[in-house]
Amino acid sequence: MNFKIVVMGASLGGMAALKVVLKALPKDFPLPLAVVVHRSTDHQGLLVKTLQKSSALSVVEVEDKQSILPGHAFVAPADYHLLVEEDHFALSTEASVNYARPSIDVLFESAADCMGNQVMGVILSGANEDGALGLVAVKRRGGMTVVQDPATAEARAMPEAAIAATVVDMILPLREIGPFLTKIANKRIAYDRKRKKK
């Protein structure tokens, strides 16, 4: 598999978890990262600033049709769904899914739809079930599924719902998620280089 994107979802307690994961990703992390965090609409702008403090990647709030590039953590804006198109993001203000806009399912399903088995989906802490169907879509298209070990999650419901919904490739304690993603993403790149030489 040749991954093109990491999609990640977090809800209640997910901010702290997300910071831990982001901290572990190096500046040269070779894949674009797209993130949905559930939040109230009042915190616009603040989320990006907070996450940037924990990340060597450039954290940006997505604007419509923005190009998907490595070296960035792309965050869904408050009150917009974030969707993946071929080489860029799209936004939508259509109805909430699982009472959420942005919704994790929407991001994951759109990524699976257009990037198939080249998607890594990661579910972190949360108190609802958003993301479970999204992870099902990622798995069905042959992508890789990763879920935070509920025992290490501030809120277990979301990781548990994801684990119950589909075959999860890796259930990892919070601190191991970032290093795992880095290892997989870099392995991939090394493999590509070798292949190109041949």
Added chain:
Amino acid sequence: MAGTENLEDLEMRLLLEGIFQQYGYDFREYAPASLKRRIRAYMVSENLTTISALQEKILHDASGMNRFLHTVSVDTTALFRDPGFYRSFREKVVPSLSTHRTIRIWHAGCSTGEEVYSMAIVLHEEGLLERTRIYATDMVDHVLKKGKQGIYPIGKMKEYTHNYQEAGGKRSFSDYYTAKYDHVILNPALGKGIVWAQHNLCTDGSFNEFKVILCRNVMIYFNRSLQARVHDLLFESLEIGGFLVLGNKESLKLTSREGNYEVLDDREKLYRKVRE
């Protein structure tokens, strides 16, 4: 598995082509990811399992097309949605409007009218409503009818009142409506200068020249090439020195018209046409 997905894409293309040929609604250059979602949602609501079955239903039955339009057109809106924009509008646009005797505003993609009335309220408070005509357009008829009525659910009023205050409202918001059962009726005087009309940004041309054009969270549903065409249309329809307003997460950055506008407020996506 990949085969199934390609088939879905093929069916989708045929469906959109059929709708265009039969009904004139052009979804062929919509942003595919979110359109696909809405089409799937419609299929669930109609108990259909394939897009081909959906196509049959839509092409042979105009009421099916009507329901399809209801489902795929996104009508998320609110009174004083993005309150910061209205503050910025008062500060950066109103002074220039005040110097004109007549003002034409085009609200493209107005949905059920909440944001049109918000603008009317701002203009009223700034003493400009009397000399303004607002052209509120949308591609679907049923939302225009709702807009014209100006009747909205009472349950939303707490949120809207908060928005109004955040937007720099100068009065008590309840001055603008009368509550009746579970709805409110906006003061009819607000709607006097509003013209509600059907207009499709994908297929219709320019119909006037305007001092202000608002097109917020409409083009996010279009792909890049359709966006570029609509930007040309808006540009043609805007007077020199006129103002363009986009949604908070939209941008002129990637368009060919970027150089023709001056950025007045980057956060609220408020631009002024400075060059032909």
